[in-house]
Amino acid sequence: MSHDPQLRIPATYMRGGTSKGVFFRLQDLPEWAQTPGPQRDALLMRVIGSPDPYGKHTDGMGGATSSTSKCVIIGPATQPDHDVDYLYGQVAIERAFVDWTGNCGNLSTAVGPFAISNGFIPVDRIPENGTVAVKVWQKNIGKTIIVHVPIRNGVVQETGDFELDGVTFPAAEIVLEFVDPSDDGGDNGAASMFPTGNVVDDLVVPGIGTLRATMITAGIPTIFVNAADIGYRGNELQGDINSDSAALQRFEAIRTAGALRMGIIREVAEMASRQHSPKVAMVAPPMDFVSSAGKSVAADAMDLQVRAMSMGKMHHAMMGTASVAIATAAGVPGTVVNAAAGGQVGDAVTFAHPSGLLRVGAQVTNEDGHWVVRKAIMSRSARVLMEGLVRVPDPR
Structure with missing residues (x-):
């Protein structure tokens, strides 16, 4: 068994909508975890604290529910006319598995603020007061999401009086646009x-x-x-x-x-x-x-x-x-x-x-x-x- 020091990885713990998860910049992950595969999955599971047969996530950042067992990776945009790529991993609680088959609509809310605060959006697009429309490419499902983020005094506004049922405290309102959110093509x-x-x-x-x-x-x-x-x-x-x-x-x-x-x-x-x-x-x-x-x-x-x-x-x-x-x-x-x-x-x-x-x-x-x-x-x-x-x- 290895007794090496723990890895230290830059990360942000964020609430988005009625969910919360651990956000990473792609470039901050260890090189061996910057590409999809078993090693990346193992890292994210260990961050969350899965698999946990006790169903508590005591030894990790997860909250042992579907709303709190999540990781997000944000990277530079790979699609034209987009600001960032957003990859979402739903981490299983009691077994060793990360599901990459879908999106988290709630955490999509936090992608815009994260992108602005972590250098993905050019400074000249950020007003002193106003709104920034962050165009997100959702890699799991290949769809566009536009996140309208309020800015106050040159930084992301987080506090406010917008109330969302399922969240205890009010905060700033963020408007999400899911563009062409249905599947198209296929046999039908x-x-x-x-x-x-x-x-x-x-x-x-x-x-x-x-x-x-x-x-x-x-x-x-x-x-x-x-x-x-x-x-x-x-x-x-x-x-x-x-x-x-x-x-x-x-x-x-x-x-x-x-x-x-x-x-x-x-x-x-x-x-x-x-x-x-x-x-x-x-x-x-x-x-x-x-x-x-x-x-x-x-x-x-x-x-x-x-x-x-x-x-x-x-x-x-x-x-x-x-x-x-x-x-x-x-x-x-x-x-x-x-x-x-x-x-x-x-x-x-x-x-x-x-x-x-x-x-x-x-x-x-x-x-x-x-x-x-x-x-x-x-x-x-x-x-x-x-x-x-x-x-x-x-x-x-």
Whole structure:
């Protein structure tokens, strides 16, 4: 066993939206971790504290939840007319695995501030007071995200009065634009936002039965089902689901069946390497409920209820990428999401999640008989929690 000193790597610990993670500049990583592969994965797992059979991340920077077991690598832009490349790794908690198959919409918020504060944006683009639009290339999924970062007195503004349900304290508002956030091309051409070619399907789930489901790839591949069809009200909180192992198995069965139907996997065994996507969510019409913070939320404040699963557990709020999927599906007549929202078709939707409410805009249009989404917009916030050097034993 090696007794060498720990590695000392420049890093920033940041909150973005309702998530937080460890951010690195690509050039600050050890040379052997600057390219994809097992050595990079081993380093990031050791930073987070995974795999941890105790499920606590006591010996690392992770928080032992899907929202806090994350690493981000920011590098110079490889695409024309972009500012940075953004690579996201979702680190498994109890097993040795890093999932690179998707994006984190919440941490996307923090990419803009990080890029500005770490020298990726030319000084002449940063006003004394105003906003900088940071154009981000999301490498995991090959999509563009524009992060509108407020600037005050020449530096990133972090404090403010913008409140985000699921985050305890207010901060400065950051507007995110997800550009052309759905998949395109493939066997169904422009219709591939709905991989089956349908806005709603009868999804056969072994051990459960046949469920009406909308399967969409906007933001992140997501399978939507009606809460009532699987025995729920739709306004449940984390404790109602995450303490029920049988319920978690049912959601995973739905996720697996949907992944097969969407063509994401060819056989069930492949799900072991896809903990991050696709997502599965249940929807329900508006109803009064009490959030996880004890706040009463009235039915007339929302268009629908949504509860989503992330890494095998119900999310405490809502993933940013799944929020894009929700807003997009809500704007397409016939989806289960649209139906739960009472058939509303508009450019924005307000949905309830366990922590409260979120409003997301989506520019959804029918072009030549195919539904497409050109842009999704939402407001989040971000803040640096700590910066300096992360210390980690050399995992090689």
